[in-house]
Amino acid sequence: MRLKLSQALFALALGAAGTAGALAQDETPLYVRDEMQQRVDPAITAIWAVTNVALDDDGNLDPALIDDSGWIAIAQQAAALETVMHDMAEAPVLAAASPGNTTTEEWEVSMDRVQDLIDENPAAFRAYASTFAEHAARLRAAADARDGALTGELVAGADGACEGCHLTFWASSEG
Numbered sequence: 001m002r003l004k005l006s007q008a009l010f011a012l013a014l015g016a017a018g019t020a021g022a023l024a025q026d027e028t029p030l031y032v033r034d035e036m037q038q039r040v041d042p043a044i045t046a047i048w049a050v051t052n053v054a055l056d057d058d059g060n061l062d063p064a065l066i067d068d069s070g071w072i073a074i075a076q077q078a079a080a081l082e083t084v085m086h087d088m089a090e091a092p093v094l095a096a097a098s099p100g101n102t103t104t105e106e107w108e109v110s111m112d113r114v115q116d117l118i119d120e121n122p123a124a125f126r127a128y129a130s131t132f133a134e135h136a137a138r139l140r141a142a143a144d145a146r147d148g149a150l151t152g153e154l155v156a157g158a159d160g161a162c163e164g165c166h167l168t169f170w171a172s173s174e175g
């Protein structure tokens with residue numbers, strides 16, 4: 001049976017829309033810089049806001065100086081970090097920055113450079129992100145358990161975990 005032209009066009013349009021929709025969904029990049037600015041940085045800052053004022057004279061976390069709302073805040077922000085790092089680990093397409101958010105100062109690493117570094121080794125990027133997601137999950141559990149020693153250790157260790165990825169993917173010298 002032959003389709004009328006209008007029917008054929010309609011079917012074609014439907015098919016095209018379906019394909020475009022699927023592509024758009026699969027290929028929407030995760031914008032690393034935007035995630036850093038909007039999710040990662042605020043979460044770690046909120047954690048430090050609680051822990052920095054709860055240190056004893058030796059610089060160790062004193063759990064007695066953290067109240068219930070503080071523990072809840074640490075756990076919630078750690079969960080937020082876990083989610084964003086998981087998103088970064090799983091994203092099929094990684095982009096350094098969203099189109100409107102690529103401006104850098106002259107002395108800063110350009111987003112083109114960051115993109116090149118990510119494209120050279122996306123598996124390593126995802127591995128850093130998923131390692132951090134595990135770190136954040138442990139922190140969430142430690143805060144839930146009100147475990148001051150472990151919370152202190154994991155908050156202190158977070159810095160190094162941020163740094164590892166930054167040294168690899170936010171580096172200025174050509175490699």
Ligand code: HEC
Nearest residue numbers: 032033036040041044114125128129132161162165169170
């Ligand atoms: C999986 C890799 C990865 C991890 C883990 C990571 N970052 Fe980043 N971050 C990047 C990359 C790549 C850039 C460079 C692109 C950019 O400027 O945002 C960056 C940039 C940043 C920036 C600069 C954003 C700007 O204005 O340009 C901040 C702030 C930041 N990260 C905070 C953190 C903190 C805090 C942590 C740890 C809690 C962390 N990041 C962990 C990959 C990571």
